[in-house]
Amino acid sequence: MLNVEQVMKVFNRGTINQKIALDKVNLELLPNDFVTVIGSNGAGKSTLLNAIAGNFPVDSGKISIESADITGLPAHKRADLISRVFQDPLSGTAASMTIEENLIMAFRRGKGRRLRRAIGSKERDLFRMELEKLGLGLENRLTNRVSLLSGGQRQALTLLMATLLKPKLLLLDEHTAALDPKTAEKVLALTAGVTEQQQLTTLMITHNLDHALTFGNRTIMMHEGRVILDIKGQDRTNMTITRLLEMFEKASGSHINSDRMILA
């Protein structure tokens, strides 16, 4: 489904601040894979997602989705294939617009002039139905401005917008890290529900090792721009956080270094 082959990204090349953020990264995702991504500070996790989303050109290597080479495509041309949810609940939605206006933008994405047409009753019915599934009562608040919503409600709405038209690939960049623990659990449960229901292929960065092993079917660990562990199947089912940290130390030759890592 997704193929990242030998991808290299160097920031500030040739200067004193040169940083190899991705060091010939290889990663293959199968359809419906839900892969959690963990690693030390500065390991290259966000850079990997940025490279896949097309936020900058990579220095070398190839990225493809369903065998189509997207390495040279700018981010806006990848947006039909890839949806992304960021950490900041304010970044995924337009605060001054209503819930239904936000949803219609997501629903008519890539449809050009149809954007200007009024929202139809069929579209409203669909939005109500989808919002109801979130279990937050938002189906009765279609005409409320998004600025009135809590961070958790906004993040749930962002997730819905990201998946309303099934993307080929869903990128979740610590999308629950800014939420309080109870709300984070709720948004994660919604994430598990929607990825399962729509059979999405997903990459999710998290600093919570328990979440990393609980959600999805596969966990990769990054260190210094490389994928150093790829855990799946029975190995993952039997994996504990202690064992995971031991494996990290063995593979990287160092202790995990993350100020935000949550161990349980």
Ligand SMILES: Nc1ncnc2c1ncn2[C@@H]1O[C@H](COP(=O)(O)OP(=O)(O)OP(=O)(O)O)[C@@H](O)[C@H]1O
């Ligand atoms: N635009 C940029 N310009 C220069 N250096 C960058 C840029 N983006 C990332 N880096 C550097 O690349 C390395 C990888 O950064 P990245 O944000 O991918 O790490 P991360 O694994 O997501 O880290 P964290 O868990 O701390 O968020 C870091 O050393 C970072 O400082």
